[in-house]
Amino acid sequence: MSDPSAPLRLTDRKRAAILDAAVAEFRQSGYEATSMDRVAASAGVSKRTVYNHFPSKEALFAQILHQLWESSLDGLDLAYRADRPLREQLLELVKQKLRLLHDGSFVDLARVAIAAAIHSPERAQDMVARMGEREEGLTIWIRAAAADGRLKTDDPLFASMQLQGLVKGFAFWPQITLDQPPLTAAQQKHVAESAVDMFLAYYG
Structure with missing residues (x-):
C-alpha cells in the first residue's frame, strides 16, 4: 500500500x-x-x-521575498513583553532587521525588485505593499507597547516606518543604490543602538 x-x-x-x-x-x-x-x-x-x-511571476517573486523574511525570523520571539525593558526588546528587533539587510540574497533580490518597480508604477505599488506586509511585526510590537502605556504614539505604523528609516538609511539604501559594502558588526551595533535610543527618546 x-x-x-x-x-x-x-x-x-x-x-x-x-x-x-x-x-x-x-x-x-x-x-x-x-x-x-x-x-x-x-x-x-x-x-x-x-x-x-x-x-504569476509577481506571485513567485513575492513568495521569495516572503520566504527570505520568514527565514530571518526563525528562532526569534518578536512578541511584545511587558516584563522586559523596551530598549532590550527593540534592539533585538532591529538586530534581526539588520541580519536580513545583511543577507546577500535579500540584497540582490531587493535590487531586482527596485529595478522592476522603476519600469512599472503598478508593480512598484504591489511590491511595496507586499514588503509592507512583511514588516508588520514591528508595527504590532509598537502598538502593543503603546497600548501598555510604555510608548507614546497614536500611529504605530508611522513610528515603525520612522525606526526602519533610521536603520535602512545606513544598512540598506547605500548598499542597494550606491553599491556600498555591507556594514561591519561594529557598524551594525552602532546603527542599532543609536536608532533605538533616538526612537525611545521621542516615543518613550
Whole structure:
C-alpha cells in the first residue's frame, strides 16, 4: 500500500526546486528577463507545474521575498513583553532587521525588485505593499507597547516606518543604490543602538 503522504512530499520538493531556481534566475538575469519558462527549465519541472504553485511571476517573486523574511525570523520571539525593558526588546528587533539587510540574497533580490518597480508604477505599488506586509511585526510590537502605556504614539505604523528609516538609511539604501559594502558588526551595533535610543527618546 502506498504512503498517502508521498505525493505531498513530492509536491513540496517540486515547490522548493521552483523557488530555488527562481532565486537563481532573478539574481542572475533580473526581473524582466526572467520568465516562467526559464524557471521551469532550471527547476526541471513543466511550466504547468510552476503555474500550479504560483499563478504569476509577481506571485513567485513575492513568495521569495516572503520566504527570505520568514527565514530571518526563525528562532526569534518578536512578541511584545511587558516584563522586559523596551530598549532590550527593540534592539533585538532591529538586530534581526539588520541580519536580513545583511543577507546577500535579500540584497540582490531587493535590487531586482527596485529595478522592476522603476519600469512599472503598478508593480512598484504591489511590491511595496507586499514588503509592507512583511514588516508588520514591528508595527504590532509598537502598538502593543503603546497600548501598555510604555510608548507614546497614536500611529504605530508611522513610528515603525520612522525606526526602519533610521536603520535602512545606513544598512540598506547605500548598499542597494550606491553599491556600498555591507556594514561591519561594529557598524551594525552602532546603527542599532543609536536608532533605538533616538526612537525611545521621542516615543518613550
